[in-house]
Amino acid sequence: MSKRVAVVTGGIGGLGTAICKALAQAGRTVVAVDLGDRAERTAAFRQEVEGHDIHFAAADVADHAACGELVRGIEARHGTLDILVNNAGITRDSTLRKMDRGQWDEVLDVNLGSAFNLCAHALEGMQARGFGRVVNISSVSGQTGNFGQANYAAAKAGLHGLTMSMAREVAAKGITVNSISPGYIETPMTAAMPAEVLSRITASIPARRMGQPDDIARAVVFLTDDAASYVTGANLAVNGGLFMSF
Ligand SMILES: NC(=O)c1ccc[n+]([C@@H]2O[C@H](COP(=O)([O-])OP(=O)(O)OC[C@H]3O[C@@H](n4cnc5c(N)ncnc54)[C@H](O)[C@@H]3O)[C@@H](O)[C@H]2O)c1
Numbered sequence: 001m002s003k004r005v006a007v008v009t010g011g012i013g014g015l016g017t018a019i020c021k022a023l024a025q026a027g028r029t030v031v032a033v034d035l036g037d038r039a040e041r042t043a044a045f046r047q048e049v050e051g052h053d054i055h056f057a058a059a060d061v062a063d064h065a066a067c068g069e070l071v072r073g074i075e076a077r078h079g080t081l082d083i084l085v086n087n088a089g090i091t092r093d094s095t096l097r098k099m100d101r102g103q104w105d106e107v108l109d110v111n112l113g114s115a116f117n118l119c120a121h122a123l124e125g126m127q128a129r130g131f132g133r134v135v136n137i138s139s140v141s142g143q144t145g146n147f148g149q150a151n152y153a154a155a156k157a158g159l160h161g162l163t164m165s166m167a168r169e170v171a172a173k174g175i176t177v178n179s180i181s182p183g184y185i186e187t188p189m190t191a192a193m194p195a196e197v198l199s200r201i202t203a204s205i206p207a208r209r210m211g212q213p214d215d216i217a218r219a220v221v222f223l224t225d226d227a228a229s230y231v232t233g234a235n236l237a238v239n240g241g242l243f244m245s246f
Contacts, residue, residue: 005078009033010088012045014187018213024052061114071121083224086115087137093148104151111155132175133224140183167233176232183239185211207240
């Protein structure tokens with residue numbers, strides 16, 4: 001069997017880089033998808049992953065038509081698209097009273113719309129081949145809500161609705177669809193938060209530490225394994241015990 005091909009959106013970001021490396025180490029051909037205007041970060045990413053079977057493709061995943069071109073291009077170049085990790089995400093935090101329509105739309109388009117855009121185009125090939133693994137990177141904020149994050153929490157909760165619905169639609173075709181809800185992970189996204197907020201949050205985490213990108217990458221490797229064929233429509237919380245539910 002030829003190598004499975006994995007696409008990781010937001011692939012050059014904090015979690016994305018760790019996910020790309022872990023999937024490559026698990027024997028996948030990996031395509032990291034990210035915005036094309038991140039020249040310095042893209043160059044650093046290429047350097048960091050040198051020697052791994054990891055490629056880079058520029059695309060705005062909030063753009064439906066661009067996602068179609070991206071999927072067709074990857075299938076033409078690499079033969080298949082077997083594993084899709086919808087990881088691209090942004091925050092535009094503000095209390096609802098001060099949030100403008102642009103902040104709402106941007107966060108919904110990138111964090112939730114992108115998963116629809118990619119899945120809509122990638123599913124056809126997965127169904128035809130009878131195999132697929134989709135992982136949507138959600139957030140603990142989508143499970144609990146978060147002050148100043150109505151847009152982000154709505155998008156992340158929406159991702160799990162998409163996960164469960166899609167999982168039902170494609171389970172009989174050999175495709176699994178799951179979400180991962182990270183807690184607070186050390187990446188550029190959380191580095192932008194005020195230090196006192198971070199230390200208050202860390203004190204409230206039962207594990208008493210922030211997560212590392214590898215904590216999430218290991219969960220992605222598990223859910224995208226060929227053998228994980230009976231786990232679908234699930235949400236895997238990776239949060240150090242910050243929020244527990246069943
Ligand atoms: N870091 C955390 O604590 C944490 C917690 C819960 C969930 N998450 C989620 O994990 C994912 C990764 O977060 P991160 O911490 O690595 O953030 P990050 O900012 O380091 O990475 C996000 C990446 O997405 C890319 N991106 C943004 N808009 C895009 C677009 N339109 N098209 C293509 N790429 C785009 C960015 O360029 C960036 O490389 C996000 O979905 C985030 O919401 C992160």
